[in-house]
Amino acid sequence: MKCCSCKNADLEPMELEHGLLAATCPQCHGSLLPLMNYRYWADHNEHVSAASTELAQEPEGAKNCPKCNRMMTKYRIDTATNNRIELCAHCDEVWLDAGEWNLIKTLKLHDKLSSVFTEAWQRNLRKQKEKASLYTHFETLLGEQDFSRAREFKEWLEVHPKKSDIRHFVNMKFD
Numbered sequence: 001m002k003c004c005s006c007k008n009a010d011l012e013p014m015e016l017e018h019g020l021l022a023a024t025c026p027q028c029h030g031s032l033l034p035l036m037n038y039r040y041w042a043d044h045n046e047h048v049s050a051a052s053t054e055l056a057q058e059p060e061g062a063k064n065c066p067k068c069n070r071m072m073t074k075y076r077i078d079t080a081t082n083n084r085i086e087l088c089a090h091c092d093e094v095w096l097d098a099g100e101w102n103l104i105k106t107l108k109l110h111d112k113l114s115s116v117f118t119e120a121w122q123r124n125l126r127k128q129k130e131k132a133s134l135y136t137h138f139e140t141l142l143g144e145q146d147f148s149r150a151r152e153f154k155e156w157l158e159v160h161p162k163k164s165d166i167r168h169f170v171n172m173k174f175d
Helices: 035-044 100-106 113-117 119-142 144-159 163-171
Strands: 012-017 020-024 031-034 073-076 084-088 093-096
Touching (some): 020 035, 035 093, 113 119, 144 163
Antiparallel strands (some): 020 031
16 A cells, blocks of 8 residues: 555554554654554453654545545544544544654643544634634623633633523613
């Protein structure tokens, strides 16, 4: 199989972790990880080596699966990074660009990799991104100090047993 990033290098077997075998490119260090291998490894391993500090780079463009040549789908892994990992749904294989396995370990997602490809995971990431965007908008609108006070009040109100009554009172107009 040829690398889907380099296009000309042959993928070679390599362990990402002890017992976790992937097909890795000797040039770009990207890896094709069969999810079947990953699931078996995740079910049978508790110890994971520490992640290196090497930053994962996110190459541009779409990738075709090295096995079946179908277009792979990109999935966001976390709101803390712009990196996306590719999945071939036909082959059930994941492409990890150089450094992305270490990024996944740094984010403590090494035991949740299969979940990243679910609609629930992706929906949650979209909600987190939307919330962060709204918080940034209101912090800019209100200023840092007032936004901090408003956010603190909002968080208190959300868990208060009489929040409906408090909202009603706050929205009342006295002339």
